[in-house]
Amino acid sequence: MKKFKCYKGLVTMLAACILWAVSLTTNISAASAQPANRLIMVDGRFAGAVDFNRDTKVIEQGPYLNLLKNYPDGYQIKYPADMWVDVSMSPVRTTLANYTTLVEIYRQPLDVVPDAYINYGNRPITTGADKVQIIKNQQTTVNGHRVRWLWWQRPRLKNVPADKNIYASVDIVVSNREVYSLLFKSASLPVLQNLVPTMVKSFAVTAKQGHHTYARQYSNHRSFPLSAAANEVLNTYFKGDKQYWGIFEHSFPARKEPLANLEQQLDYNFKFVLVYTSFDSPLPKDILQRADAENKIVELTLQTTSAGRGSLTYAILNGEYDSWLKAYARAIKDFGKPVLFRLNNEMNGDWCSYSAYHSSKDTGLYIATWRYIYQLFREQGVDNALWVWNPHDVSFPNFKWNHYLTYYPGDDYVDIVGLTGYNTGTYYPGEKWRGFKQIYDPLYQEYSAVFPHKPFMITEFGSNSVGGDKVAWINDAFRYMKEYKQIKVMIWWNGIDWDGTKPARIYRIDQTPAVINAVKQGLQGYK
Structure with missing residues (x-):
């Protein structure tokens, strides 16, 4: 019946x-x-x-x-x-x-x-x-x-x-x-x-007349309260006048010595560290505790991927990963201290399986995934996570239906807006050397116009050494960063993109003595 x-x-x-x-x-x-x-x-x-x-x-x-x-x-x-x-x-x-x-x-x-x-x-x-x-x-x-x-x-x-x-x-x-x-x-x-x-x-x-204008409404409302400690991190590091540096070092926090040695060379202690996780990773409580033992705040990135499985957007929204996501959320809750939680970054790039390019060209499904995971975290009582939304500076494909703003989940679901723009150098055909200001002047100008009410962080960035003067690029980054008042935290990506066994994009900031010295001198102005 x-x-x-x-x-x-x-x-x-x-x-x-x-x-x-x-x-x-x-x-x-x-x-x-x-x-x-x-x-x-x-x-x-x-x-x-x-x-x-x-x-x-x-x-x-x-x-x-x-x-x-x-x-x-x-x-x-x-x-x-x-x-x-x-x-x-x-x-x-x-x-x-x-x-x-x-x-x-x-x-x-x-x-x-x-x-x-x-x-x-x-x-x-x-x-x-x-x-x-x-x-x-x-x-x-x-x-x-x-x-x-x-x-x-x-x-x-x-x-x-x-x-x-x-x-x-x-x-x-x-x-x-x-x-x-x-x-x-x-x-x-x-x-x-x-x-x-x-x-x-x-x-x-018809004939084109006039020019476009964004007409977005802004809100600083949050759908549920942050913990006192998370609020303190937000106010201390993202609402003051000072800027802070962080780093991605692939061995940290499993091994603390490489980062400690780098900090000693640079005479600077990085407050923030970037860590990546996926559906193939262990739950993050141990990572968070190890980083906290070294007095670091983690930019914890979750990319909803699993090796060999392609796009999982439909599966997530059908509840197939609920148990794993709830356990992941509880691990953050059990850790208890503040975390910068970055979900599915660079979504406007087709190299990410969670891009709309791989799921019906529907950026609304990315938003639905974000809000669904946000709700799962809320149900698990996760009030110590600051949510970081982070497109890539260039959409690929660079089509309007894949524009970064079509992925924005809404002010209620985002605490911090992340910027990412790399100087990839010229190793691969078709790539161009891009100066620091060439990347970040237009990016900051647009983001500050669209998100005047949100604090910013550069979630990861760096310069290749192939194709130009890396030391000059680093000097410009330190010289001009203070012009971007909404950017509060900047994360150097200290790693290498490989072409098989060949280094293609060498972003390491300890690559040569000249590079180390440029970074060391630049950091002195931010102590």
């Missing part, structure tokens, strides 16, 4: 979705004929008049369909009147949504041919690396533009509220240097089957 009621409910819901979709399709001409009420948004706020020198959006309202005119991005599109519009990340995307369906619209300028952009973004899905079911994969022409359609479905995830597990990715090629990408997500295939063609057919390119 219970099963019958369940099936009956599903049938009722499906019928409602079909009726809604049919009504949408049959009322297109009627909606177009109705006089429209006009809403104007300038820089994300409602306004009385358009201003084409600023970020202007106009919504012409109808009984069934609204028409959105996005002037900075140069397009207009019709969408269901019950959808709300989010322009808070206007330089990146515009989002339309109701309770069953969400649409993300990106204007993508290109420095590659359109097929390279489209095929690279879709590759994990079309090759089967992303374990989804492809519904449609075709190319057509709509309104004179070449359009690539890729539809797919993944399993429903039990720990994603109102999970939208059916996708349609539509790339509208308007020139060899410009594509508009629409990503639809819904819980109902019939809704998408009616909605997607309708919206795509209504899409039109």
